[in-house]
Amino acid sequence: MRLALALLVVIGSSPAWASEPVHRLSLGDPARRDKDVTLVLDAPVDTATGDAVTPDVLAERLDGVRLLLLGESHTSVESHRVQLQVLRALARRGRVLRIGLEMFPFTEQPSLDAWNEGRWSEAEFIDQAKWYEHWGYHWGYYRALLLFARDGRFPLVAVNAPRDLVTAVRQKGLANLTPEQASRMPPKVDVESPDHLALFKAQVGGGDSLHGGMTEEAWKGMQAAQATWDAAMAWNAVRALNGTADPKPIVVVLVGSGHVAYGLGIERQARAWFDGGVASVIAVPLADEKGPTGPVRASYANFVWGVPREAWSAWPSLGLSTRAAEGGKRQVIAVDDEGPAAAAGVKVHDILLRLDGVAVDTRESLARHSATYNWGDVATLVVSRSGQEVSIAIPLRRAP
Numbered sequence: 375m376r377l378a379l380a381l382l383v384v385i386g387s388s389p390a391w392a393s394e395p396v397h398r399l400s401l402g403d404p405a406r407r408d409k410d411v412t413l414v415l416d417a418p419v420d421t422a423t424g425d426a427v428t429p430d431v432l433a434e435r436l437d438g439v440r441l442l443l444l445g446e447s448h449t450s451v452e453s454h455r456v457q458l459q460v461l462r463a464l465a466r467r468g469r470v471l472r473i474g475l476e477m478f479p480f481t482e483q484p485s486l487d488a489w490n491e492g493r494w495s496e497a498e499f500i501d502q503a504k505w506y507e508h509w510g511y512h513w514g515y516y517r518a519l520l521l522f523a524r525d526g527r528f529p530l531v532a533v534n535a536p537r538d539l540v541t542a543v544r545q546k547g548l549a550n551l552t553p554e555q556a557s558r559m560p561p562k563v564d565v566e567s568p569d570h571l572a573l574f575k576a577q578v579g580g581g582d583s584l585h586g587g588m589t590e591e592a593w594k595g596m597q598a599a600q601a602t603w604d605a606a607m608a609w610n611a612v613r614a615l616n617g618t619a620d621p622k623p624i625v626v627v628l629v630g631s632g633h634v635a636y637g638l639g640i641e642r643q644a645r646a647w648f649d650g651g652v653a654s655v656i657a658v659p660l661a662d663e664k665g666p667t668g669p670v671r672a673s674y675a676n677f678v679w680g681v682p683r684e685a686w687s688a689w690p691s692l693g694l695s696t697r698a699a700e701g702g703k704r705q706v707i708a709v710d711d712e713g714p715a716a717a718a719g720v721k722v723h724d725i726l727l728r729l730d731g732v733a734v735d736t737r738e739s740l741a742r743h744s745a746t747y748n749w750g751d752v753a754t755l756v757v758s759r760s761g762q763e764v765s766i767a768i769p770l771r772r773a774p
Contacts, residue, residue, distance in 0.1 A: 406672035429463035453631075475533060479539075511741075560606075607627065658679065
C-alpha cells in the first residue's frame with residue numbers, strides 16, 4: 375500500500391514497538407470490534423458468522439456488494455494468490471468485473487486501456503505505463519493478476535491520485551484545485567477520525583529512524599495524506615460503476631491492507647457519497663516471526679483469509695528508503711536493520727550513484743534495476759559519502 379513517505383505495512387503483523395498487532399485492535403464496526411474470529415489456512419472466514427467458506431460461497435455472499443476491497447501486502451505472493459482466487463470466483467458467479475488498481479494514478483488510465491486491448495507486450499507495458507516509476511514493487515508479484523484481467527477482458531481502472539495532487543490537496547485544499555483535478559477528487563476528504571489516526575499510528579509505528587519522536591501535528595499531517603489517497607481511490611472506484619443500477623457490475627480494488635483494515639480507509643471515505651454495498655477481504659498469515667498469529671478482530675475485515683507465513687519475499691530488496699536530493703540524485707533516508715544494505719554497510723545520508731554500473735538517480739531507475747536481481751546475487755552499489763565515492767558489495771541473502 376502506499377502510505378505517506380512510501381512506507382510498507384505488512385498485513386497481519388505490526389511493528390515491534392506496537393502494543394497490539396494491527397489485526398487485534400478494537401476499532402471499526404461496534405458490533406464486531408470486541409469479537410474475535412479464528413483464522414483457517416487456505417480458506418476465507420466470514421467475520422460476521424465465524425464460519426469458514428469456499429471461494430464460491432464467498433462470491434455468493436458478495437452478491438449485494440458493488441465495491442469490494444481486496445487488501446494485500448505488496449510483497450506477499452500469498453496475498454496476491456488470494457486476490458486472484460476471489461476474482462476468479464466472482465467471474466464464475468457471473469459478476470461483471472472492473473478491477474481497480476492502487477498501483478496507478480488516474481492519469482495513467484490510457485496505459486491500462488492499451489494493456490487490456492492487447493496492444494502492448496508485458497515488456498512494453500512495464501516500460502510505457504511506467505510501472506517502476508508509479509509503483510516500484512517487482513512486476514512478478516502482480517503479473518498473474520494483470521494477465522487475468524487482460525485475458526478475461528475485465529477493465530482495469532487506475533484509481534489512485536498522483537502524488538502532486540495529494541500534495542496540492544494538503545497545501546491548498548479541495549476548493550483550490552483545477553477543474554480537471556477536482557473532477558477526480560471527492561467533494562470532501564474526512565481527516566478527523568480518531569479511529570483512523572489510531573490505526574495509522576499502529577501501522578506505521580514510531581520506533582524507527584523515520585518516525586521516532588514525531589509530533590502530534592506531524593502525525594496528523596501524514597494521516598491527512600493517507601486519507602486523501604483513501605478518498606481519491608474511493609471516488610475513482612465508485613465512478614467506474616458509471617451510475618448503473620444493474621447489480622452485476624462490481625468494482626474490485628486491489629490495494630494495500632492499510633487502506634482496507636477496519637473499514638477506516640477507502641470504505642469510510644466512500645460511504646460519504648456511496649450507498650451501495652461495500653465489503654472487504656484481507657489475507658492474514660497464520661504466523662509471523664514471533665509465532666502464531668492467534669485470533670483476529672472480527673471488525674478487521676468482512677472476510678479474513680488465512681495464508682502461510684512467508685519468511686522471505688519472492689524477490690530480494692536492498693532494504694533501504696530514498697528521497698530526491700540535490701543534483702538530481704537519490705539520498706538514503708532509512709536503512710532496514712535486518713536488510714542486505716545494512717549488513718553491507720550502506721548508511722543514512724549516502725547519495726546513490728550507480729548500481730552495477732547503471733545510474734540510479736531516479737525512483738524508477740532504482741526500482742527497475744533492483745528488480746533484475748534474485749536471491750544469492752551480489753549487487754555493487756556506488757555511493758557518494760562525505761564527498762567521496764564508495765563502492766559497496768551487497769550480497770542479497772535472506773536473513774536466517
